[in-house]
Amino acid sequence: MAAEQEPVYLIVAENATTCRNILARGGCDRCALRHCAPPWALYDAAPATLRGALRSALDVPQNEGCSLCLGALAETTARAVAHASSEHAGLGAARGWALRVAAPPSWAVRDAAAGGTTHSVKDALRRVVAADLDRLSPPSNSEAAPPAPCYFDLAFDGAPDDVAALPARLRPKPPKQKGRGKRPRRAPEPVPAARVAAALEALDADERAALASILTTSPPVRVDVKCAREPVYLAFRYRKLGRRTPQSSWVVDGRVKGVGSVEEYVCKAAKAVADCDGVKFAASGREDWDVRMLGNGRPAYAELQNCRKWSSTDVVGDFAREVAKASNGVVEALHVEIADKARADAVNASAETKVKTYACVVWFSADRSAEDARRVSASAPLAVQQRTPVRVMHSRSLATREKRVLRLKLTMTNPRFGVLELDTSAGMYIKEFVHGDLGRTEPSLASLAGCDADILQLDVLDVHDDVAAASSSS
Numbered sequence: 011m012a013a014e015q016e017p018v019y020l021i022v023a024e025n026a027t028t029c030r031n032i033l034a035r036g037g038c039d040r041c042a043l044r045h046c047a048p049p050w051a052l053y054d055a056a057p058a059t060l061r062g063a064l065r066s067a068l069d070v071p072q073n074e075g076c077s078l079c080l081g082a083l084a085e086t087t088a089r090a091v092a093h094a095s096s097e098h099a100g101l102g103a104a105r106g107w108a109l110r111v112a113a114p115p116s117w118a119v120r121d122a123a124a125g126g127t128t129h130s131v132k133d134a135l136r137r138v139v140a141a142d143l144d145r146l147s148p149p150s151n152s153e154a155a156p157p158a159p160c161y162f163d164l165a166f167d168g169a170p171d172d173v174a175a176l177p178a179r180l181r182p183k184p185p186k187q188k189g190r191g192k193r194p195r196r197a198p199e200p201v202p203a204a205r206v207a208a209a210l211e212a213l214d215a216d217e218r219a220a221l222a223s224i225l226t227t228s229p230p231v232r233v234d235v236k237c238a239r240e241p242v243y244l245a246f247r248y249r250k251l252g253r254r255t256p257q258s259s260w261v262v263d264g265r266v267k268g269v270g271s272v273e274e275y276v277c278k279a280a281k282a283v284a285d286c287d288g289v290k291f292a293a294s295g296r297e298d299w300d301v302r303m304l305g306n307g308r309p310a311y312a313e314l315q316n317c318r319k320w321s322s323t324d325v326v327g328d329f330a331r332e333v334a335k336a337s338n339g340v341v342e343a344l345h346v347e348i349a350d351k352a353r354a355d356a357v358n359a360s361a362e363t364k365v366k367t368y369a370c371v372v373w374f375s376a377d378r379s380a381e382d383a384r385r386v387s388a389s390a391p392l393a394v395q396q397r398t399p400v401r402v403m404h405s406r407s408l409a410t411r412e413k414r415v416l417r418l419k420l421t422m423t424n425p426r427f428g429v430l431e432l433d434t435s436a437g438m439y440i441k442e443f444v445h446g447d448l449g450r451t452e453p454s455l456a457s458l459a460g461c462d463a464d465i466l467q468l469d470v471l472d473v474h475d476d477v478a479a480a481s482s483s484s
């Protein structure tokens with residue numbers, strides 16, 4: 011189509027008076043467009059196209075700088091964003107990003123002085139920066155980019171204190187500083203945007219004009235850009251092959267108990283495979299430090315905060331190797347995948363719902379026969395009333411919880427010792443189910459067997475979890 015019929019030419023021609031007014035008071039081309047409140051897509055126009063449209067509609071030269079946005083809408087902002095993103099390998103525009111803008115109150119004050127209906131600098135910035143970025147740095151498609159959206163936090167420094175130029179009766183006060191006189195003097199708190207907006211609403215026409223005559227200087231603002239990514243997740247299942255390692259670091263009376271922790275090894279491994287600010291570990295439920303986690307492992311994930319890039323192309327394989335290395339082979343990470351928040355949430359939720367299989371070595375205070383063992387095994391499935399165990403009373407609320415034993419298989423290895431295998435509902439305390447916890451768990455293996463019983467060793471054989479199946483089928 012001919013240039014004159016392009017939408018940006020049409021909107022400028024329709025709003026020639028507004029554009030002339032904005033340019034005459036020292037506004038930039040984009041602020042002139044902004045004061046036409048155009049359809050959002052028109053902000054995508056290249057600066058040269060917009061200039062052409064303004065030149066053809068009116069004979070007013072382009073201004074250096076801008077007395078309205080103070081230069082924020084110039085291409086320099088997009089260049090600063092591109093620079094910040096270059097420090098994060100692969101901006102990954104296709105993965106989504108957003109601007110978070112700390113707007114200086116000057117923008118609102120200056121727009122109000124100019125009058126009319128307009129789009130805010132902040133809203134225009136979002137469109138303009140996106141369009142400029144597409145022109146300046148076409149999206150790279152780095153395969154190794156973490157699949158998380160990111161935020162660019164834009165702060166603009168150097169705007170004058172235009173709030174002070176408001177008429178005295180409307181001038182909003184900054185919030186009172188707490189602890190005045192006790193601390194070293196700090197920069198005054200900014201006036202909240204809502205108070206500035208209320209004051210601007212109350213301006214009359216004369217006050218607007220007076221304001222406009224004062225606010226003619228245009229000191230440029232400096233933009234400071236920080237890039238932050240949404241967390242990236244590494245989902246996996248862990249096996250723990252030793253009986254001295256707690257799931258998370260465990261301190262009793264100021265002393266660390268056990269050797270390392272699953273959490274410690276996982277965090278160390280995650281930091282080895284990713285350049286990120288921090289790592290959080292979470293798992294679907296937990297086992298005691300002296301309990302091995304075998305079978306298919308327990309679902310868990312590492313949450314990587316503000317991950318900039320992976321340090322290798324085989325993140326999944328390297329993470330598993332780093333977990334094994336950090337733990338000296340005590341902890342294994344299986345089925346490692348790069349995952350999203352929904353997957354992490356599913357791991358958190360699954361702790362309450364999943365059936366577990368345990369195996370334990372048990373001792374009886376009186377001789378038990380193979381026939382006794384068959385009788386005990388035949389009592390499942392059964393409901394178990396479990397009052398809060400004595401050993402966790404300090405950390406859990408007192409309650410009686412009903413749990414289910416779905417399967418029991420007791421095999422005597424000699425008259426006093428046996429191996430008990432059982433499937434239970436989530437959250438059942440196995441040690442207490444074996445010895446009865448002074449009658450607080452009923453029935454128990456002891457009550458079923460008709461003599462005292464105790465537990466010597468416990469392993470988690472499996473966490474029956476459908477997280478892996480659910481995600482692969484979706």
Ligand SMILES: [Zn+2]
Binds near residue numbers: 038039040077082
């Ligand atoms: Zn401007």
